[in-house]
Amino acid sequence: MSARPGTALITGASGGIGAVYADRLAKRGYDLVLVARDRARMEAVSDRLKGVGSKIEILVADLTKENDLSAVEARLGMGDISLLVNNAGMSLKGSLLENGGAEISKIIALNITAPARLAATAAKAFVKTGQGAVINISSVLALAPERYDGVYSGSKSFLLNLSQSMTAHYSGQGLYTQAVLPGATRTELWERSGKDIDSFPIEMGSEQEQCGIVR
Numbered sequence: 001m002s003a004r005p006g007t008a009l010i011t012g013a014s015g016g017i018g019a020v021y022a023d024r025l026a027k028r029g030y031d032l033v034l035v036a037r038d039r040a041r042m043e044a045v046s047d048r049l050k051g052v053g054s055k056i057e058i059l060v061a062d063l064t065k066e067n068d069l070s071a072v073e074a075r076l077g078m079g080d081i082s083l084l085v086n087n088a089g090m091s092l093k094g095s096l097l098e099n100g101g102a103e104i105s106k107i108i109a110l111n112i113t114a115p116a117r118l119a120a121t122a123a124k125a126f127v128k129t130g131q132g133a134v135i136n137i138s139s140v141l142a143l144a145p146e147r148y149d150g151v152y153s154g155s156k157s158f159l160l161n162l163s164q165s166m167t168a169h170y171s172g173q174g175l176y177t178q179a180v181l182p183g184a185t186r187t188e189l190w191e192r193s194g195k196d197i198d199s200f201p202i203e204m205g206s207e208q209e210q211c212g213i214v215r
């Protein structure tokens with residue numbers, strides 16, 4: 001029997017793409033640390049995976065809050081995590097012109113500050129042991145700023161840039177970094193931001209369950 005691959009910490013694991021990662025990784029033998037704000041929904045994800053054989057831990061955290069983000073950094077730094085999936089993210093409700101400082105700061109905190117800090121914490125731990133992986137969920141919009149508001153697409157460009165830089169600097173030290181650029185995917189992100197997924201061309205779209213995990 002082959003050894004289990006380790007423990008994956010997934011942010012935004014209470015629904016959408018993050019819950020699909022939880023499902024796929026558990027079925028590949030990973031133990032999981034699920035991170036999001038909604039405990040009940042993470043428990044539902046965990047319940048669906050009963051019988052798969054993975055240990056599943058739930059860590060409730062609002063990644064836009066300093067104390068919660070620090071707690072997730074501390075969990076990552078405990079030394080038993082081998083894979084970080086930086087997935088939690090949001091989109092603005094309305095356009096750049098319709099949002100104020102609080103909303104812009106919040107999306108930057110969730111889409112840029114949190115994944116950058118978690119990637120840095122994971123990278124330090126993984127480089128020390130000479131192995132580990134970081135998956136950053138970017139977006140196809142990182143390459144198409146004209147199609148969306150630039151705060152969201154810019155946050156996704158940031159993750160693509162960060163991933164490329166991490167690969168360039170640390171792949172030789174055992175750190176594998178992957179940027180994932182999903183097309184429009186039918187999840188609650190659209191509803192939460194009051195936008196219509198069907199306004200996107202079909203060739204840019206997919207269903208939540210079609211998210212591939214490539215490695």
Ligand SMILES: NC(=O)c1ccc[n+]([C@@H]2O[C@H](COP(=O)([O-])OP(=O)(O)OC[C@H]3O[C@@H](n4cnc5c(N)ncnc54)[C@H](OP(=O)(O)O)[C@@H]3O)[C@@H](O)[C@H]2O)c1
Nearest residue numbers: 012014015016017036037038063089139184185187188189
């Ligand atoms: N859907 C798309 O078309 C699409 C396309 C390309 C890229 N993406 C990216 O894919 C990732 C996942 O998005 P999704 O479509 O699956 O969206 P989703 O269904 O809205 O899920 C977002 C996840 O992030 C969590 N989250 C939101 N705010 C949070 C906060 N402040 N602190 C901690 N967790 C928080 C949510 O959980 P709680 O509410 O429980 O906290 C949820 O688990 C995002 O980074 C998004 O930008 C999505």
